[in-house]
Amino acid sequence: MTKATPAVKTVDKKTVSEIFRRFQEQNPAPRSELEYTNSYTLLVAVALSAQATDVGVNKATQKLFPLADTPEKMLELGEDGLRECIRTINYFNTKAKNVIALSEKLIENFGGKVPMDIDALQTLPGVGKKTASVVMNVAFNVPRIAVDTHIFRVANRIPLVHTRTPLETQAPLEKLIPKEYLLHAHHWMILHGRYVCKARKPECARCIISDLCRYPAKDILLSRMQITRPGRQSQQ
Incomplete structure (x- = not known):
């Protein structure tokens, strides 16, 4: 019987804070991409x-x-x-x-x-x-994280948590993320998953948290693009 591959250890609280500090710095006031009037x-x-x-x-x-x-x-x-x-x-x-x-x-x-x-x-x-x-x-404006497929993927790739379904991901995320970031965490993670940490082709080379992320395939993706540091090309 083949042994299961050990799960990558989740990031510590200090790293969690730094991840969301960067998300906030990049996009201080994220908004839903759904259009509505009330x-x-x-x-x-x-x-x-x-x-x-x-x-x-x-x-x-x-x-x-x-x-x-x-x-x-x-x-x-x-x-x-x-x-x-x-x-x-x-x-x-x-x-x-x-x-x-x-x-x-x-x-x-x-x-x-x-x-x-x-x-x-x-x-x-x-x-x-x-x-x-x-x-x-x-x-x-109530701090809640509605976990869709994007948030589920991002949370488990970093990883912030180890969960099996989107439904069981909300409670641990809301407990983990610092209160000062919780209101906008929902949108930051959705936008990150939608435009950067994509399902099939994550764009690690332009990810603002790639140095903090422990996604196993990240280093392979970065090396293919000759990246030595997040957002910087290697010197020729």
Whole structure:
């Protein structure tokens, strides 16, 4: 029986602080790449973004939100009208049903307002822990980390944590990351995973934390590009 390869040791607390200090220095005020106008449209956009790209969702909501930016207007638009606006998004039929249902529940149970409560948000149709955490973080400035595939990948590559699924990654990350960085940590990690620490071809040569990262393949990737230090080419 082949022995499992030992996991790379997670970075220490001092390194964690330095990682997020650099993220903050590079991008002091990160923003969601989903377009929205209020807490309701943010909730809808995040619900639509499951199994879809932000670019694709934004393209659809540019047509949708001028027509329906409140639960009441969404119900007036109706499921057929909503479906027509979002038909380019994956699983648009199911998502249209959920958006109509959550709009009804917002009106019935919360006076048409998006509740600033993680548990209350998760009572809405189609809203799980990840969606609720994004809304709490972006709309209400509550320090939460909604772990998507990008954050899961980055957190386990560095590694900040060793986890098996995105769902079990949120709690240890929120406990680990220093409080002064926690509010924006969600966006820093998503943007890093989306544009630098990519799934198939991580761009270690331009990574601002490559000297702190313990990703096993990092040194191979750097040597291929003749990099001796993060962001610096070797002297010829």
